[in-house]
Amino acid sequence: MISESYTMSYLNYVILLCLLSGILILVIDVRSFEIAGLNKERKVSKFLGWFSIIIGSILMMSEIIFQ
Amino acid sequence: MESRQITVIQAAAILVSTIIGVGVLALPLFAVQAADSGAPLVTMLGVLLAVIGLVLVTLLSMRFPNHTFIQYSELIIGKSLARIGSVLIIIFFSILTSLTAREFGEVVVTSVLRSTPVEVTVIVMLLLAAISTRNNIITFAYIHTFYFPLLLVPVLLIAALSLKNAEVINLLPVWGTDPKKMLKGMLTIAALFQGTFVLTAVIPAMKKPSKAMKASLWGILIAGGLYVIIVAAAVSVFGSEEIKQLLWPTLELAKATSLPANILERLDAAFLAVWVTAVFTTLFSSYYLTIYFISHLFRLREHKQFSYFLLPFVFVTAMLPQNIVQMYEIIESVGRIGLYITIVYPTLLLFISILRKKRGNPIANQMVDPNR
Amino acid sequence: MRIKWWIPIVKAICCLCLVVPFLTGCWDRLEIEERAVVLGVSIDAVSSDDANEEEDEVSHISGSIPAPSKGMVRVAVQIALPGRIPLGPGEGGGGKGSAGETVWVIDVVGHSIDDAFMNLQQQVSSKLFFGHLRVIVVSEKLARRGLENVNDYFRRNPEVRRMAWLMVAKGNAIKFMTATPQLERVPALYLMSTLDEGIRMGKFPKDYIGIFWSNVSKKGQEGFLPYVEMKKEQNVGIIGLAYFNDAKMVGATKPLEIAGYLGVKGVNPAGYRVYIQLDGAQESVMTNATHRRSKIKVSIIDNVPQFTIDIAIELNLEAKLNENVKINDPRILQSIEKKQEGLSVLFYSNLIKKTQVKGADIFGFGEYVRAFKPQFWHAHVKTAEGWRSMYKESKFEVKVSLKIRRIGMKAQ
Incomplete structure (x- = not known):
């Protein structure tokens, strides 16, 4: 998928988006759910936020290593 | 918090601004490829097909005025089967979102901002939609209602002004050429109306769900009428053979149209400005629908955490088509597959629910959380 | 409160991040004086031998990227000189303003329209901009050879308006670019108004480039273009309709x-x-x-x-x-x-x-x-x-x- 479209280097954008969305979810959503007392939602958002950040980090690592 | 507040007019506005979107630009090309001079007719048939689909979906939703699609599909055909359907719907609408964003990006890169990277245009548009989807469905309805007149007036204006250069003979014979191709074109055009599925999310928040049918008919007829007008205007100005040479005939139509007394000699810039809003509302609806359904699938009371989470995935999907020709091929086939998901599947559900005599509470007086 | 001390810092960083995009500028920023506004284009067919000597290898190189074998063209453009074009009737600005001073006419040769424009771009410092292109004049020789490439190039270019005029010139087309008619300060605009007024006086049908394209595409109709000739005193005369079979000119009518x-x-x-x-x-x-x-x-x-x-x-x-x-x-x-x-x-x-x-x-x-x-x-x-x-x-x-x-x- 990514190797196929090497001319379009949108991988950088993906990394940026992953990290950004992870941070935003952790900073904004997790907190607001905590205040609203929605426990299940808070747990889910925490998971989603860390998931995004991890994916972003893995992609970033792989880009640094393979280039 | 007041919950059921969406009025009939708002619901109709949601439908209109959801339908009118990125597809407007290539619409005359699709129609002409299917039926030459019969393009307005094939558009009308496509609209008819979409109307039938929407009526069935509305009937289904009206049977369960307090539930969303995800919930009542589980009631009708059981949890495990319904979940497969729901996941398919979610995947379909996220693909639809990404393709809309990509098509938007391609148009902008080709015609206006020629050195801006397409990635940036796509991200900006998706980000805009993602931020807006963090609101609840009431705000969703207000945003659509606000943009609704902004979409209608300029398009009608361009169609009216282009009549100056129109030749009726280009529209004849009205029934086109090849019936087999027409059927295919009908499906392609009906696929442009798939955003109407958003109604299943709107009805549970409507003030009077019993009036949902009125809203859906008005909405789709206004949007469909507009589509027919655009196709008729484009064909009568250019002729069907010339349209086959143009990638975005509607944009070309705006380019060929000038305001009286040459105040503006070409309207494509003005048209594109309006069209960006139209794309935004379409993107907004399909994005909203995606995350709304995800949150319902997981029984969550809030959907906003998904708005940013989905962004990278939608963006990657948007970047998958390798070139513009492939992109249009994908759009056409995805659209046709989508018809199974947005029309055939709900129709099945409707019949099964009738057979199994399942229905929700007919009168919805209880308060429903708008964020659901 | 002891764990919240970092919040203002994060907020400040976020604000800074929001400002960053404003510093990057715009990809498509192109100041008006940085573009070469092309008002008119003329296209002549030239024999390959003369042209090959004159041409540089800009979009082809003998050996690896060979040039097409189709006949060559000479393209001349009228580029508006920024600041010299009078914006309104009241604006005398310089007064004399004869046509030769408002535009700059340059010509190049190439194997196709695009090739010629690339040769031209190689010479002109600013980016060629076709958004205000009003008149395209092609010579009869080229029209009889076929206009497929002309039609294709201008149809594909998103800047070109469908309301521009395409016309066929008797003899050399480049004369229409170098001509300096007295009535209008910008020669290309004079050519355009000749035809636009022709429509108003009932002397000429509406035949903008967009309409010509539509007619060429139609199965039951052929295209036609205004057939023009250079007259005395650098004036322009419409001397008939050049009619086509597909994109090939096959004849011309009398006025x-x-x-x-x-x-x-x-x-x-x-x-x-x-x-x-x-x-x-x-x-x-x-x-x-x-x-x-x-x-x-x-x-x-x-x-x-x-x-x-x-x-x-x-x-x-x-x-x-x-x-x-x-x-x-x-x-x-x-x-x-x-x-x-x-x-x-x-x-x-x-x-x-x-x-x-x-x-x-x-x-x-x-x-x-x-x-x-x-x-x-x-x-x-x-x-x-x-x-x-x-x-x-x-x-x-x-x-x-x-x-x-x-x-x-x-x-x-």
């Missing part, structure tokens, strides 16, 4: 035959004047058409389309050559009408015949067949080529009715 085209199509307003000879060459009057109407009907007889063209024209009497004829009797006016009707039928039929010989249906009769007799069309015509050969065999019946309404301010 008065433009009126024939307009009559058959019933285009308003009308504006051509003709001589009518009453008994003998001495007693001629001149009439001016004011209003045209035409009806085209098609029927299929023996598998050949038969067209009936009903033309009605209103006239004013404009002048007479001597005082022998008295214009104070309705009967005389009637006899003039009769005379002119007879001549007109012949005139229109001859024009149609002329285009029939070449198979160039510039009137779009084929569109009538396609629209009103679809069964016949699908059985016997189908394609543009099919119509080209069918057009040669089609039968035409022209009916003309004329009415002289007014005779001017003179009583007789």
Whole structure:
């Protein structure tokens, strides 16, 4: 998928988006759910936020290593 | 918090601004490829097909005025089967979102901002939609209602002004050429109306769900009428053979149209400005629908955490088509597959629910959380 | 409160992040003085031997990226000089402003239109901008060779407007770029207004590049373009319609035959004047058409389309050559009408015949067949080529009715 479209280097954008969305979810959503007392939602958002950040980090690592 | 507040007019506005979107630009090309001079007719048939689909979906939703699609599909055909359907719907609408964003990006890169990277245009548009989807469905309805007149007036204006250069003979014979191709074109055009599925999310928040049918008919007829007008205007100005040479005939139509007394000699810039809003509302609806359904699938009371989470995935999907020709091929086939998901599947559900005599509470007086 | 001390810092960082995009600038920023606004383009066909010597290898290199073998073109452009173009009637700014000072004309050769533009871009510092392109002049030689490449290039370019004019020049097209007509400061705009005013005075049909493209695409119609010639004093004259088969020019009409085209199509307003000879060459009057109407009907007889063209024209009497004829009797006016009707039928039929010989249906009769007799069309015509050969065999019946309404301010 990514190797196929090497001319379009949108991988950088993906990394940026992953990290950004992870941070935003952790900073904004997790907190607001905590205040609203929605426990299940808070747990889910925490998971989603860390998931995004991890994916972003893995992609970033792989880009640094393979280039 | 007041919950059921969406009025009939708002619901109709949601439908209109959801339908009118990125597809407007290539619409005359699709129609002409299917039926030459019969393009307005094939558009009308496509609209008819979409109307039938929407009526069935509305009937289904009206049977369960307090539930969303995800919930009542589980009631009708059981949890495990319904979940497969729901996941398919979610995947379909996220693909639809990404393709809309990509098509938007391609148009902008080709015609206006020629050195801006397409990635940036796509991200900006998706980000805009993602931020807006963090609101609840009431705000969703207000945003659509606000943009609704902004979409209608300029398009009608361009169609009216282009009549100056129109030749009726280009529209004849009205029934086109090849019936087999027409059927295919009908499906392609009906696929442009798939955003109407958003109604299943709107009805549970409507003030009077019993009036949902009125809203859906008005909405789709206004949007469909507009589509027919655009196709008729484009064909009568250019002729069907010339349209086959143009990638975005509607944009070309705006380019060929000038305001009286040459105040503006070409309207494509003005048209594109309006069209960006139209794309935004379409993107907004399909994005909203995606995350709304995800949150319902997981029984969550809030959907906003998904708005940013989905962004990278939608963006990657948007970047998958390798070139513009492939992109249009994908759009056409995805659209046709989508018809199974947005029309055939709900129709099945409707019949099964009738057979199994399942229905929700007919009168919805209880308060429903708008964020659901 | 002890864990919250970092919140303001994060907030500040976020604010800074939001500012960052504003610092990057815009990819598509292009200041107006950084673009070379192209107002007019001329395209000539040139022989490959002369041109090859002159040309640099910009978009091709012998060996790895060979140039196409199709004949070469010479492209000249009129680039607006920033600051020299008068923006309004009141703005004298410099006063003298003869045409040569408002635009810059440069010419290059190339293997195709795009190749030529790239050769040109290699020489011009600013980016060529076609958003204000008004006039494209091609030489007759190139038009007869075929305009596919011209059509393709300008159709693909998103900046070009469909309201620009494409015209065919008798002789060299480049003359139209270097010409300096006195009436307008920008030569390209003068060329454009010649044709635009022609539409307003009923002397020329609407035939913008977009309409030409549509006509070329249509199966039952051929394209036509204004045929222009350089006259005395650097002036421009419209000397007919250049008619096409697909994108290849196959012939040109006489100037008065433009009126024939307009009559058959019933285009308003009308504006051509003709001589009518009453008994003998001495007693001629001149009439001016004011209003045209035409009806085209098609029927299929023996598998050949038969067209009936009903033309009605209103006239004013404009002048007479001597005082022998008295214009104070309705009967005389009637006899003039009769005379002119007879001549007109012949005139229109001859024009149609002329285009029939070449198979160039510039009137779009084929569109009538396609629209009103679809069964016949699908059985016997189908394609543009099919119509080209069918057009040669089609039968035409022209009916003309004329009415002289007014005779001017003179009583007789």
